[in-house]
Amino acid sequence: MKAEIINPFLESARVVIEQVIQVSPSTGILAIKTIEFVKGDIWIQVGMTGQLSGNIVFGLKETVALKIVSVMMGGFVLTEMDEMGQSAISELGNMISGNASTILSNQGVTVDITPPKIVTPENNSMILTKKALSIPLKMDGIGEMDIQVMIS
Numbered sequence: 001m002k003a004e005i006i007n008p009f010l011e012s013a014r015v016v017i018e019q020v021i022q023v024s025p026s027t028g029i030l031a032i033k034t035i036e037f038v039k040g041d042i043w044i045q046v047g048m049t050g051q052l053s054g055n056i057v058f059g060l061k062e063t064v065a066l067k068i069v070s071v072m073m074g075g076f077v078l079t080e081m082d083e084m085g086q087s088a089i090s091e092l093g094n095m096i097s098g099n100a101s102t103i104l105s106n107q108g109v110t111v112d113i114t115p116p117k118i119v120t121p122e123n124n125s126m127i128l129t130k131k132a133l134s135i136p137l138k139m140d141g142i143g144e145m146d147i148q149v150m151i152s
Contacts, residue, residue, distance in 0.1 A: 003030060006133045006149045009056060012099035013137055013147055021071040028136035035132055035148055044093035047114035054151040058093045064143030065089045090116040
């Protein structure tokens with residue numbers, strides 16, 4: 001797995017997060033990790049097909065997701081991740097992935113993405129114990145979001 005494959009997703013996440021929640025995220029350290037689902041975390045999975053196939057998974061604590069969704073909804077404070085909140089945070093994953101697929105296309109790599117889906121410990125069989133390139137994005141005043149790329 002080539003480390004540079006995560007770069008379009010990292011670049012896209014920075015741009016989308018700046019546009020959507022007006023925070024300029026900083027980048028943590030790239031690592032190869034085994035994805036572990038922790039209760040209380042939100043995981044957004046977007047599949048990829050084409051010249052690259054696999055999954056992109058965005059992981060964040062529920063408290064971080066609630067802060068992001070609240071900003072996305074114009075300051076309306078959410079206290080629990082309801083259906084509306086899940087839809088909004090899924091759309092963030094969709095925006096990042098769609099933008100990354102455009103970046104890849106401009107580099108001559110054709111990919112299609114699947115609609116985002118919220119993954120929980122109960123329905124994670126597709127990703128269970130997979131290794132991923134992982135990089136955290138740190139958002140001041142909000143928290144962290146891990147971008148995990150699994151290319152098969």
